Amino acid sequence: QKEVEQNSGPLSVPEGAIASLNCTYSDRGSQSFFWYRQYSGKSPELIMFIYSNGDKEDGRFTAQLNKASQYVSLLIRDSQPSDSATYLCAVNPASGGSYIPTFGRGTSLIVHP
Amino acid sequence: DAGVIQSPRHEVTEMGQEVTLRCKPISGHDYLFWYRQTMMRGLELLIYFNNNVPIDDSGMPEDRFSAKMPNASFSTLKIQPSEPRDSAVYFCASSLAGYRDTIYFGEGSWLTVV
Numbered sequence: 001q002k003e004v005e006q007n008s009g010p011l012s013v014p015e016g017a018i019a020s021l022n023c024t025y026s027d028r029g030s031q032s033f034f035w036y037r038q039y040s041g042k043s044p045e046l047i048m049f050i051y052s053n054g055d056k057e058d059g060r061f062t063a064q065l066n067k068a069s070q071y072v073s074l075l076i077r078d079s080q081p082s083d084s085a086t087y088l089c090a091v092n093p094a095s096g097g098s099y100i101p102t103f104g105r106g107t108s109l110i111v112h113p
Numbered sequence: 114d115a116g117v118i119q120s121p122r123h124e125v126t127e128m129g130q131e132v133t134l135r136c137k138p139i140s141g142h143d144y145l146f147w148y149r150q151t152m153m154r155g156l157e158l159l160i161y162f163n164n165n166v167p168i169d170d171s172g173m174p175e176d177r178f179s180a181k182m183p184n185a186s187f188s189t190l191k192i193q194p195s196e197p198r199d200s201a202v203y204f205c206a207s208s209l210a211g212y213r214d215t216i217y218f219g220e221g222s223w224l225t226v227v
Contacts, residue, residue: 034215043204043218044156088156090216100146100169101216105155 002027002093006104013111019076021107023089026070033065033072034090034101044088048074079111115139117219119205125225131193134222136205137186146216147180147190148204156204162188163210195226 003026013019021035032051036044050056050063050072062075072091076083086108090101118137126132138145147159160170162182170180177196182188192199206218 043221045218046215049215100144100158100161103156103158 002030002091002102004089004091004102004104006087006089006107008105008107010108010110013079013109015079015081015111015113017079017111019079019083019109019111021074021076021087021089021109022071023073023091023104024071025089025091025102027091027093028067028070030067030070030091030093032092032101033063034092035061035063035072035074036088036090036103038086038088038106040085076109079109081111081113084109084111117205117207117217119203119219119222121222122220123223123225125227126195128196128226129194130226131191132195132199132224132226134190134203134205134224136188136190136219138188138205138207139217140186141209142207142217143210144208144216145182145188146204146206146208147188148206148218149201150204150221151201159190192224195224197226200225 005024035048037047038044048063050065053065056063060077064073086106088106089104092101120135146161148156150156159172160180165182180190202221202223204218204221206216208214208216
């Protein structure tokens with residue numbers, strides 16, 4: 001059973017702070033990693049993807065991947081109240097010919113003014 | 114592109130009734146997915162299709178659930194008979210082939226079975 005684990009939260013941070021969201025996965029052969037944001041009552045939307053070890057930056061968002069330790073994280077700098085949402089980690093196992101990602105349960109982020 | 118289109122957006126039905134959810138994927142996408150999301154279980158993959166062919170339906174909870182994709186631009190998820198525990202948000206999603214491709218979600222169908 002391929003698993004993706006996230007702390008459900010809520011993670012509460014003040015406006016302007018750095019929010020750090022973490023995700024661990026069980027399949028060591030996983031190849032691609034995605035972060036989706038889901039606002040309350042809406043559908044998930046992709047905000048970041050990462051394939052290689054290290055950091056990937058996109059605006060205020062930084063994805064970090066460590067395949068040896070089997071974790072991927074998302075940092076949100078200068079957090080804004082509009083960042084308040086649930087963040088879903090998705091991991092593509094890419095083993096056994098399956099390219100279908102497994103989603104974590106999501107971490108709820110609250111950014112308070 | 115209009116994105117993934119789902120209907121109905123909201124449905125309230127009585128236990129025992131048949132429910133049909135509809136989906137139009139993004140044109141050109143090879144994969145179509147049906148997910149169910151609840152507070153208790155999170156986002157669960159029910160079934161997915163590749164080029165209109167069902168590939169893995171191991172996530173379908175029981176025989177009351179069925180899904181079809183008669184052509185590249187249309188899919189249905191049917192629940193018959195419906196039960197209160199089927200109340201959830203059902204998302205249809207699509208993507209291009211390949212392990213690096215983004216999954217695009219529809220807005221969801223909010224189902225309440227009373």
